[in-house]
Amino acid sequence: MIEFNNVSKIYKKDFAAVKNINLHIEAGEFLFIVGKSGAGKSTLIKLLLKEINPTEGSIKYNEQDVTKIRKRNLAEYRRKIGFVFQDYRLLPRLTVYENIAFAMEMICCSSKNIRREIPVVLSMVGLSDKAKSYPDELSGGEQQRVSIARAVVNRPETIIADEPTGNLDPETSSEIMKIFNEINKRGTTVIMATHDREIVNNYQRRVVELKNGLILRDTKSGGRVNEPKKD
Ligand SMILES: Nc1ncnc2c1ncn2[C@@H]1O[C@H](COP(=O)(O)OP(=O)(O)OP(=O)(O)O)[C@@H](O)[C@H]1O
Numbered sequence: 001m002i003e004f005n006n007v008s009k010i011y012k013k014d015f016a017a018v019k020n021i022n023l024h025i026e027a028g029e030f031l032f033i034v035g036k037s038g039a040g041k042s043t044l045i046k047l048l049l050k051e052i053n054p055t056e057g058s059i060k061y062n063e064q065d066v067t068k069i070r071k072r073n074l075a076e077y078r079r080k081i082g083f084v085f086q087d088y089r090l091l092p093r094l095t096v097y098e099n100i101a102f103a104m105e106m107i108c109c110s111s112k113n114i115r116r117e118i119p120v121v122l123s124m125v126g127l128s129d130k131a132k133s134y135p136d137e138l139s140g141g142e143q144q145r146v147s148i149a150r151a152v153v154n155r156p157e158t159i160i161a162d163e164p165t166g167n168l169d170p171e172t173s174s175e176i177m178k179i180f181n182e183i184n185k186r187g188t189t190v191i192m193a194t195h196d197r198e199i200v201n202n203y204q205r206r207v208v209e210l211k212n213g214l215i216l217r218d219t220k221s222g223g224r225v226n227e228p229k230k231d
Pocket residue numbers: 011012015016017035036037038039040041042043044
């Protein structure tokens with residue numbers, strides 16, 4: 001479904017942020033991307049979202065060559081992918097309901113659809129009673145739930161999350177992970193970049209570890225992250 005074939009991204013003439021990446025992700029998989037800061041995790045995600053283009057290699061999404069998507073077709077492509085950020089990125093002047101509605105309006109959903117779908121996703125993330133709240137009236141974990149609701153409301157095939165629990169305590173992180181797990185169980189592909197060793201080890205899913213832009217290992221299932229070596 002998603003294929004990186006010999007993909008490299010070179011910045012400033014000679015610095016390779018990712019090097020010769022070969023990665024195949026099947027529909028419905030749950031994949032963790034791990035690695036130290038600077039290993040290339042965000043670069044991989046940006047390549048998939050076509051925020052940047054590879055210097056070499058090809059990226060395919062359902063047989064579509066991502067590098068060849070034209071500007072005018074980019075929005076249609078990105079609609080297949082929901083995105084969850086570490087810092088939530090909610091619109092501060094809009095309520096929870098309006099934040100989600102805004103994402104739906106962007107893709108021209110009918111008001112009927114909007115009225116029908118928002119209660120469904122709010123219930124899924126356990127925030128039915130917060131529809132009228134503003135982001136600054138919510139905890140970090142609640143804001144992240146809204147951002148997940150916003151990412152899934154348009155029913156994307158794939159959800160990409162870049163450090164979604166990076167700002168949350170372990171208990172809240174675990175609640176957020178349960179939601180991602182539910183989303184995955186419903187058939188959505190989940191790709192998550194994370195530094196959180198405990199989460200990766202608890203979930204035992206496929207783990208792709210990057211180091212200096214290279215794939216150090218790709219553990220198909222039951223993946224764990226080892227303790228960092230002491231010097
Ligand atoms: N626009 C850019 N220009 C030059 N170098 C860049 C650019 N973007 C990223 N890099 C470099 O590419 C490397 C990989 O960066 P990337 O953001 O992919 O790492 P990461 O694994 O996501 O790190 P973190 O966990 O800190 O977010 C880093 O050395 C970074 O400095």
